[in-house]
Amino acid sequence: MSIERIISRQYEIANGISNDIGLPKFKKYAMCNLRGGIGKTTLAFNLSYLTNDLLAVDTCPQGNLSYFFDNQYYSSQAPTVRDLILPYLVPGLGKATRVASYVGATNEYFADKNxxxxxxxxxxxxxxxxxxTAINQALGLQGAQKEQSLKSILYSLKEEIDREMEQNQLERCLIDTSPFFAGATQLAWYAADALVIPVxxxxxxxxxxxLLINTLTSPQSEFRKYLPTNDLKVPQIQMVVLTHCGWSTVSGARNEPNQQTKVYLKKVFDILSRHRTLLSTGDPSNHLFMLDDFLGSGRISSVESKPLSLLHSGETKVIDRxxxxxxxxxxxxxxxxxxxxQQLWG
Incomplete structure (x- = not known):
């Protein structure tokens, strides 16, 4: 197992002739890394367009994914993901239902997507x-009551996502997260079956x-310390996506990464090799993929809230003059x- 397998596969991927490598498929993924500006929301938005029967959940307070789905989002008074979570933290609040909105109603490019x-x-x-605060109150309880209260809090987002998926007859879920662990990102990890990690x-x-892997594995981390092992649902790592990759300009090179990209490809591969028990298979080369810097295409996609799949070479747009x-x-x-x-949903 080495990065050579990843590099050689890239030519087939870039030309659309690659085969499914047979990763196990999950229903719910969290898009996460504990740093901003690495492509989480861009990737979540574009992957949302490529599948169907999907519930996309935005747990980042910046709300960029929500804005891509609805350009009037910032002035909207619609219920949010916080309205789903808060009743589990503050006793006595009524629970919201049917919070999910149809993306095609606010983004024309999704009109033929469920x-x-x-x-x-x-x-x-x-x-x-x-x-x-809610966790500390639960920790003050005794025995089974404490354990049940903690499970109710920590799996609150999971329970609400499951309910929304069932009510809307949806089969898949993709959760976009913030670049810090505490709060909704923490609950997203409990809700997800597996993680997609842009780097x-x-x-x-x-x-x-x-840091993410340490948070996932350390017994004293905020993720692991509140629940006994038999009650803890630890998401697996489905894939790490190396973003903003550059490519060799040497004559005859077939989508081979340039030297800088190779350096980081090897660093990430070595990290995954040391933590292969977290992967949904035992082979790190099955879980590491490269993604180009979108450059001008990405800027146009973001400004127009238009999936990259619908852009064509040569299109132009004036952005900031x-x-x-x-x-x-x-x-x-x-x-x-x-x-x-394909590696997420099949």
């Missing part, structure tokens, strides 16, 4: 303190991956996204 979403809110910035080609992102073009590499990016989607 995709729903639960929006975020900036009030999620307050959730960490509310969550720890940018820089040292800070690699350190964030190590600068004309931006869809790059020729957009087709390669489309194939990469499609391949990642």
């Amino acid at each position: 995709v729903y979403y639960i929006p975020s809110t900036e009030e999620l910035y307050l959730l960490p303190s509310q969550l720890i 940018r080609t820089d040292q800070q992102s690699v350190k964030s991956l190590e 600068v004309r931006v073009s869809v790059n020729k590499s957009v087709d390669k990016c489309k194939h990469q996204l499609q391949y990642i989607n």
